[in-house]
Amino acid sequence: MKNTALTHIHEALGAKMVPFAGYNMPVQYEGVNAEHETVRNDVGVFDVSHMGEFLLQGENALALIQKVTSNDASVLEIGRAQYSCLPNADGGIVDDLIVYRMGDNEYMLVVNASNIDKDWNWISAHNDLGVTMKNLSDGYSLLAIQGPKAVEAMQSLSSIDLATIPYYHFKVADFAGIDGIIISATGYTGSGGFEIYCKNEDAEQVWNKVFEAGAAFGIKPIGLAARDTLRLEMGFCLYGNDINDTTSPLEAGLGWITKFTKEFTNSTALKAQKEAGVTKKLVGFELIERGIPRHDYEIVDANGKAIGIVTSGTMAPSLGKGIGMGYVATEHAALDSEIYIQIRNNQVKAKVVKLPFYKK
DSSP states (O other): OBOOTTHHHHHHTTOEEEEETTEEEEEESSOHHHHHHHHHHSOEEEEOTTSEEEEEESTTHHHHHHHHOSSOGGGOOTTBEEEEEEEOTTSSEEEEEEEEEEETTEEEEEEOGGGHHHHHHHHHHTOOSOOEEEEOGGGEEEEEEESTTHHHHHGGGOSSOGGGSOTTBEEEEEETTEEEEEEESOOSSSSOEEEEEEEHHHHHHHHHHHHHHHGGGTOEEOOHHHHHHHHHHTTOOOBTTTBOTTSOTTTTTOGGGOOTTSOOTTHHHHHHHHHHOOSEEEEEEEESSSOOOOTTOEEEOTTSOEEEEEEEEEEETTTTEEEEEEEEEGGGOSTTOEEEEEETTEEEEEEEEOSOSOOO
């Protein structure tokens, strides 16, 4: 089990630690609902240093990224980031990721912790273009500072105006007394804020300075359980739950990151799928009756016939109701469609709703 550079701090703070993607990670500190509300209303900090970072360099770096990712990275200017996915050869998804354009011929790919080796091997196998690849994952830490007060709380730590960094843009600048920090206006909570990439040896200084600067703004450490409820309220996909090796980006509602203006892995088959129409779709639903939907619960119609499966579900702290996402047969995917979630022996009524669940 790997530790992050900050594991000892989480343990000292009394965090409940759990194994996650091969790492010893904090799942919660004071409780999921309280931590969730901290991020929605104030500012909270996640240690997500288990995520992977790859550096791709060389004159063919963009060509390799274009070949293995579904989105069009050619539109990226230096200082911009892009959500994308790595399609596999069978219609599914190797992983979802963020592509950062760091320089003229230099890109950083940020991948899911559980898929670091799989992604590295997949991209390497397609690298017949002489691109220099470096796996930086074990040397870097990542803090997600999230919430509506993040900009104000963190401004004293940098000489650049944090409020001027647009969503999915980043700056390489001074932060918490250290130069060369990547300050990225990204995150998976839907409440604004930044993700801070730094070297492991600087992580503790950054953490401490972040908490000193944020003290007046009610800053708190946040665990992975609240990260999951926050992302689900936004309808953001979680790899391994809502997308995997067998789900296509079109089925998952990720057509917006699947650009057929270029060729990429399995693009011909995915284009044919788009033209023919998908047979199942990932939808968001909310329960009309009491209950909490969970991963792998069956979705049925009014007659009890199986029509799909729940991929993510929870009692939404911001909404006070059961919500979830799941794949259903296309004929049941229209907004306001009545579906039922099989919770033990009960069929609990739900309806298909427009994402995100949480609106600011």
